[in-house]
Amino acid sequence: MSRIFPLLLICFGVPFTATAQLQNSNDPFAQQKMQADQAQQKGDFAKSIELASQVLQQKPNDDVAYYLRASARVELGRAEGNTKTIRDGVGDAREAIRFSQNKNVNYYLPYLYGMMNLAVMENKKSHAETALNVANQILARPNLTPEERANFHYQRGMIYLPLNRPQEAAKDFTETIKLSPNHIAALLALPDAYALAGNNEMALASFNQVIQKQPNSPVVYNNRAMFYQQQGKIQEAINDFSRAIQIDPKYHHAITNRGFAYLEGGKPQTAESDLTQSLSIVPNQPFVLGMRGEARLLQGKITQAIEDQKQAVKLDPSNAALHSDLGFSYFFSQNFPEALVEFNQAAQLAPQQMKVLDPWIYTAMVRSNQKAAADAKFQSILAKKPETRDSVDTLLAFLMGKISETELLKSIDPKDPQRAKAQTCEAYYFIGQKALMSGNSAAATQNFQQVLNTNMKNLSAYRGAQFALKKF
Numbered sequence: 001m002s003r004i005f006p007l008l009l010i011c012f013g014v015p016f017t018a019t020a021q022l023q024n025s026n027d028p029f030a031q032q033k034m035q036a037d038q039a040q041q042k043g044d045f046a047k048s049i050e051l052a053s054q055v056l057q058q059k060p061n062d063d064v065a066y067y068l069r070a071s072a073r074v075e076l077g078r079a080e081g082n083t084k085t086i087r088d089g090v091g092d093a094r095e096a097i098r099f100s101q102n103k104n105v106n107y108y109l110p111y112l113y114g115m116m117n118l119a120v121m122e123n124k125k126s127h128a129e130t131a132l133n134v135a136n137q138i139l140a141r142p143n144l145t146p147e148e149r150a151n152f153h154y155q156r157g158m159i160y161l162p163l164n165r166p167q168e169a170a171k172d173f174t175e176t177i178k179l180s181p182n183h184i185a186a187l188l189a190l191p192d193a194y195a196l197a198g199n200n201e202m203a204l205a206s207f208n209q210v211i212q213k214q215p216n217s218p219v220v221y222n223n224r225a226m227f228y229q230q231q232g233k234i235q236e237a238i239n240d241f242s243r244a245i246q247i248d249p250k251y252h253h254a255i256t257n258r259g260f261a262y263l264e265g266g267k268p269q270t271a272e273s274d275l276t277q278s279l280s281i282v283p284n285q286p287f288v289l290g291m292r293g294e295a296r297l298l299q300g301k302i303t304q305a306i307e308d309q310k311q312a313v314k315l316d317p318s319n320a321a322l323h324s325d326l327g328f329s330y331f332f333s334q335n336f337p338e339a340l341v342e343f344n345q346a347a348q349l350a351p352q353q354m355k356v357l358d359p360w361i362y363t364a365m366v367r368s369n370q371k372a373a374a375d376a377k378f379q380s381i382l383a384k385k386p387e388t389r390d391s392v393d394t395l396l397a398f399l400m401g402k403i404s405e406t407e408l409l410k411s412i413d414p415k416d417p418q419r420a421k422a423q424t425c426e427a428y429y430f431i432g433q434k435a436l437m438s439g440n441s442a443a444a445t446q447n448f449q450q451v452l453n454t455n456m457k458n459l460s461a462y463r464g465a466q467f468a469l470k471k472f
Contacts, residue, residue, distance in 0.1 A: 029055045029062065036068045045076035063104065066096035070110040078117050086121070090114040105148055108138055112155040119162040128162045135159060150179035154186045157193065166196035184214065188223055195227055203227060218244035222254040234265045252281040256288050263291065266457070268298035286316035290325055297463060300472040302333050320350035324357060328460050331364060332467040340364040359395040363433050375400060391423050395430050405431050425454040429461035432468065445469065
C-alpha cells in the first residue's frame with residue numbers, strides 16, 4: 001500500500017460584499033455585524049459566527065447577519081473538514097436569500113461555495129450539479145454589476161472543477177480576470193485549471209503572470225511550488241516554498257508543503273524539522289502530525305512516529321488513512337493486536353479503499369495467535385477462480401497456502417512495469433512474513449532484502465522490510 005499525502009492548495013472563498021448595509025447608521029446592530037465581518041476577514045470564523053448569532057438572537061430575520069454567518073460557517077467547515085458546519089452555512093445562505101426577498105444576488109455566493117465544497121468533501125457530483133444550475137441562472141441576469149459578474153464567474157469556475165470540467169473552469173476564471181484584473185482568487189485558480197486540463201505550459205505561464213502581479217504574496221509562491229512538485233520538479237518546488245516562507249515566516253501552509261517536498265525527495269530528517277515548525281505555529285493539525293509520523297518512521301523512530309500518529313487519530317478519528325498509518329507503525333513494531341485494531345477501524349471507515357489492508361490484517365491476526373479466525377475471515381477468497389482474483393486476493397491465497405511462492409510471483413502482470421514492480425515488492429514482503437511465521441528467519445531475511453532491492457520506497461511493504469532488517 002502506498003501513502004500519498006495531499007498538498008495544501010490555498011484558494012479563496014466568499015468575498016464580503018455587503019459593506020454598505022453594515023454602515024447603515026439606523027441599524028442598531030450595525031456595529032456587531034461590522035465586527036463579525038472584521039473577524040471573518042482576519043480568519044477568525046468562530047468569532048464571526050458568534051457575533052452574527054448574537055444579532056440573530058435579537059433579530060431573527062436579519063439577512064446580513066445570516067449572510068455573514070453563512071460565509072463564516074462555510075469557511076470554518078472547509079478549514080476543519082466538517083461537512084455539517086458547511087451545511088449549516090448553506091442553510092444560512094438560504095435564509096439570507098429568503099429574508100432579503102431574493103434582492104441581494106451576493107447572498108448566493110456562500111451557498112455556491114458551500115455546495116462546491118460539499119461536492120468535493122463528500123465526493124458527490126450532484127451537489128456541484130445543483131450549484132451549477134443556480135450559478136447559470138444568476139449569470140443569466142442582465143443587471144449584474146461587473147464585480148458581481150466577476151465573482152459569479154469565479155464561483156462557477158470552482159464548481160466546474162469537481163465536475164471534472166477544467167476547460168470550462170479555465171474559461172470562467174479567464175472571464176473573471178477580464179472583468180476584474182486583480183481578482184486574486186481567479187488568478188490563482190486559472191493555472192490550476194490549466195494543469196488539470198493537461199495544459200502545463202499555460203499553467204506555468206499563468207503562475208508566472210500571477211507572480212508578476214503579486215510578487216510579495218506567499219500564497220502565489222506556495223501554489224506554483226505545488227505545481228512544480230506535481231511535475232516531479234522537487235528542487236524548484238522547494239525553492240518556491242522557501243520563497244513563500246521568506247516572505248511570511250509564519251506561513252505554515254508553505255512550511256508544511258516544503259516538509260512534504262523534502263519527504264518526497266528522500267530527506268525525512270529535514271522534513272521532520274519543517275513539520276515540527278508548522279506544528280509550533282498551528283499545533284492541532286492531524287494531517288501534519290501524520291506526516292511527521294511518517295518522516296520519523298522513515299528514520300526508524302518508531303516510538304515517536306506512533307506518538308504522532310496516535311495524536312493525529314485522536315484529532316481526526318474518522319480518517320481511515322490515519323488509522324491505517326498507525327496500524328502500519330504498530331505492525332512494524334510487532335505490536336500485532338494494536339495493529340489489527342487500527343487496520344479494522346480503517347477498513348470499517350473506508351471498506352473499498354482499504355481492501356488493500358486485507359493481507360496485513362490476515363498476517364496481524366495470525367501473528368496474534370488467531371490463525372483459525374483469520375482463515376475463516378478470508379475463506380471466500382479461496383473459492384474464487386484464479387483468473388478472477390486481484391493482486392490482494394492473490395496475496396491472501398498465498399498466505400493461506402492455496403498457491404506457492406512461484407505461483408504468486410508468476411501472477412504479477414508485467415504489462416505495467418511500475419505496477420509490476422510494486423506487486424513484486426509486496427509479494428516478497430509477504431513471502432518474508434510467511435517465512436517468519438514458519439520459523440525460517442534466514443529465508444525471511446533474503447526476501448526482505450529482495451523488497452529493498454525494488455526501491456519502492458513509497459510502499460508500506462518497503463518500510464516493513466526496512467524495520468525487519470533495521471536498514472534505514
